[in-house]
Amino acid sequence: MTDKYTDKDDGFAGLDALFDTARAAPAPLSEDMLDRLTRDALDVQAGFAASPAAPPRRGRLAGWLAAIGGWPAMATLATAGVAGLWIGAMPPAFVETLGLGSATASDTAEDDLYLVDPLPGFVVSLTMGEGS
Template sequence: MIDDLFAQARADHVPPPDDLVARVLADAARVQAGRAAAKPPVRQGLWARMLDAIGGWPSVGGLATAGLVGLWVGVAPPDEVEDFAAPYLGDAVHVNILFADWDLVAGEFVDG
């Protein structure tokens, strides 16, 4: 039954009224004339497009702040963070990343 309905719809071709076609073509000509008179869009560079994509300078400031805070908490965590994480992570492991045993003058590790 549905195939018959589709076949009938394909067979019935009613052309649009002439005044509708004239209005559509007049509107298209108006839009084309407006576009021809407009200036071409200014192309932005890659960095400007990326900046727009993330929300502009306020977002960059927030991302920079969050990144620096994350780095700071990762390098020198407060005691509360270490106490909170110890039961979940097990024994604490301390790694010296600042080379406290490195002698800058001699350029070698110092014993003890």
């Protein structure tokens, strides 16, 4: 029985001899072939020589605006902000009946006086001297 890794008679002995002969004496390139090869290489290099201009740098605001989605997103944020301020400053009647009306402590102003600070922080700092 023969081993397939050490068996040298694979039927390509004639072909191996032709390859060995071709490797022993490489054919020189003709002048015409060298000229065409050089011309092709120069054409390829000419295509790489022209580099595109760098895009202009964007500022931080432009980068932030692009990150949130551009001007449509900015318009949406502005509209939501104005609507939130409007509803917070002048709530409609149905908002107060949903729960904001029950958030008050009592119905009379005398009972709510504990919510008022009679001496804000800046007044206390003015009345206290350095020696006290």
